[in-house]
Amino acid sequence: MDLSRIKGIIPPIITPMNADESINEEELRRQVNRLIDAGVHGLFPFGTNGEGYILSAEEKEQVLRIVVDETKGRVPVYAGTGCVSTAETIKQSLMAKEVGADVLSIITPSFAAASQEELYNHYKEVAEAVDLPIILYNIPARTGNSLAPATVARLSKIPNIVGVKDSSGNFDNMLQYIEKTKDSDFIVLSGNDSLILWCLLAGGRGGIAGCANVYPDTMVNIYEQFIKGDINKAREYQDSIRSFRDCFKFGNPNTIVKTAVSLLGYPVGKCRKPFSSLSEEGINAIKKVLEENKQKGMK
Template sequence: MKNIDISGIIVPLLTPMNADETINEKELRNQVNHQINSGIHGVFPLGTNGEAYILSFDEKIKILQIVVDEVKGRVPVYAGTGCISTKETIELSKKAEEIGVDILSVVTPYFASASQDELYNHFKEVADNVNLPIVLYNIPARSGNSIAPTTVEKLSEIENIVGVKDSSGNFDNILQYIEKTRSRRDFAVLSGNDSLILWCLLAGGRGGIAGCANVFPTTMASIYNSYRDGDIEKARDYQDSIRSFRNCFKFGNPNTIVKTAVSLLGFPVGKCRKPFSEVSEEGIRAIKKVLDENSRKGIK
């Protein structure tokens, strides 16, 4: 199994698309380099911001091949390989391993309700079939299933399950993940909520998988860098600086807001796939206003 330091700010890389909703390979490669050049600590294709939920199996393979090829080992590549079924999750995870990703991020199965025993058995079977480190992904608002802290504790006993990303927005859940896995020193708890990254770090977590890094990569990376350097006040300033942008999420699907913002910054990333592609004129005005204000403040 690869020994990867799971820490810092990992960007759940958006998937650039052409007007006909095909993958824009040229811009995907550009986004990879933009993120790495901005100081991000890892790239994560096929996450929620990457619209994995609406991509075909073959498109997912293509995206992973492009990203691994473009990263060229400069930062770790996390691949989102979670599917509804255990069988398909294993199949995609094996493909990702063949392609050369460094870490798998496996979201809970979604749409149908799953018991904690079913979740445990799902993740264990995936782990048994690959030789890569796995980060569990808890996002109950989207998946309908939540990994209980006791289940994470049990899963952390499996050698290649090395971390968990929590996007529940419930800070106490993050704390319980940290508490339940503290005995395994190499187990990483990551915040999937951008507003909680610093507080996760202060509680003993390792960083965050941050959708806002698609828009403000330098600022998001600086939250972790400042914390690592012991400058908590500066880290808090960086953390606080993204609040105005996150307030724009009320205007639509956060994935769509993020992709719209990146487009407004001049990157030809296209829209999210229909039907999840609309932002009201009011929302666009609000996003433009925040981007303009943040640009003047040097937030990038």
């Protein structure tokens, strides 16, 4: 694909579920169109906000087929194919290629501690086995393994490893990714919604933004206003999501996001158990923020 299309705001689209926790295909198709109509620059099924961590391999294929079919090439589709083992990651990545994904987003292996050399070899083997652009995915708080800037620099020299999503929350780490790959076309995306503008200002290309499931127009405008050169306006859009992100203190961010989309009137269901509960205090806080932001015109 044209790598210049890897940019902007890419929602890790939520996975709507029925009451029995099966995939709600009709609502997933609706969410695809809702986000594309808002101007998003890509879609990322079964990422963290899409509950990829709790979907079976068969369900991931089901979700990807639906998203690819409904997207119809309007924006690139990113598939989260990272697994604990190299062999299973390759298997999932080949499935994603067959189904029609444009880009692979591959999270680091989890649970067992991996050395930087083991991480390098893991990604190298996957890249050699699957001819698709690969975005590395660094989220050490969830996986227990962190991609060091030096390792990312090494991996950036492999032709189809084209970028990295950094969800460490450490801006200096993201800056080092940018600095150590600045002499190439390597793409750095923010995985932390509060750092998207700062990533862009530092030379990054955008963000994979969970909040775009709730406020797609607002998130898209962080990028679009930046591209237009209106940094002040981009900053206004960036700052406007703070009140919603403050709700993350009430529970798992995935659950907060999916609950908010449900409260907006979309029948997306709950997150899959056991990650499905929020306190009444948390639900009331989300309702309050959604109403306040509605009055401000956020959407």
